[in-house]
Amino acid sequence: MHCLDCKREFELDQSLLLCPECGGLLELGFVINNIQLTQLKGRGVWKYAPLLAGDYPFKVSLGEGSTPLIRSRVYPNLYYKFEGTNPTGSFKDRGMCVAVSSALKLGYKSVIVASTGNTAASAAAYSARAGLQAYLLLPANNVAKGKIAQALLHGAKLIEVSGGFDSALENAIQLYRNKRTLYPLNSYNPWRLEGQKTLSFEVFEDIGVPDYVFVPVGNGGNIYAIWKGFKELAISGLSCGIPRMFGVQAKDASPIVRAIENNLSELRFVESPQTIASAIRIGKPVNWKKTIKAITDSHGGAISVSDEEILKAQVELARVEGVEVEPASAASFAGYKKLMNEGKIDQNSKVVCVLTGHALKDPETIIQESIKIESQFASTFNSLDEVFKMF
């Protein structure tokens, strides 16, 4: 493992989460293992345990992973990897089962995480499962109701932080640096990302290596983890090539897009990020170096989409494909449509849009915003008589 800031290298050590020399972001080396995936038994994330860095004597599980890859009925060669079917309704469960298992191995009793909501819900559930206490730092008044309800239901302790998610995360990191009694579950924890890379193994087992993968980007951990998964398959000789990774951000919360478009080697943070997609309302992505590495290495790109494009994509997925996702998750599909409409993707290309979280996470946005975006569909009737008259 090595530090992306000071570049020092270390022996693989599961207790290291940030660089012990400079506090920077740690990257785990590629796991090279040429076991055929078809030889692996079981299902879900832990099926791929031999391909994960680290040692997990207690494998905490709620049946995460093995999510459906749904073929579009409209766009040829487009597939949706629907992560909303995970136990707590988002992709976070893939990483959380591994990170919480790591906390158990290291002997921790409590965990901490800053979150826009989904990480919080997942951390709360997996901590309950492992018998750990979860402390959640949430941006005040900025988390979708479904996610708060999940966290409360699982008995986590909630702390509201002013100043949005970025400030909540700064607090969580500071706490870990000063006092190491709480195990951090945010995606700067490289062991958590090991679990998230299993999405790529599942896609590969279903359809081989796609040409493009579109991922909504907030902190940028997931796009990196998915890239790492594909990269390891290729380096191990199990697959040929890797997909082009495309990160999609909301227009007023898009520091990565700005960096990629302007060829910046340093990221300029967005101070007050805004978007209806509260899960990705992030201006200071902690994993930005990893995100840029994934995008540039794979010859991918980064695109921003407006809130209107996000909501339209959410409604289209629900009404045309029957797939229900929260706004942030629809960003990947919105980004795909944008490139498709601009003629930048060949119709024959095999594309996967990662749909990161379930619609029920954020029912308020659906009722207040999403269903109004396509007004011709938003009709409700006042009486049964009105309906009968139509037929």
Ligand code: F0G
């Ligand atoms: N989609 C959803 C539904 C999310 O909840 C998140 C992140 C992302 C995409 C972006 O993933 O951060 O790895 O780039 N949610 C975090 C949270 C920040 O706290 O739940 P990323």
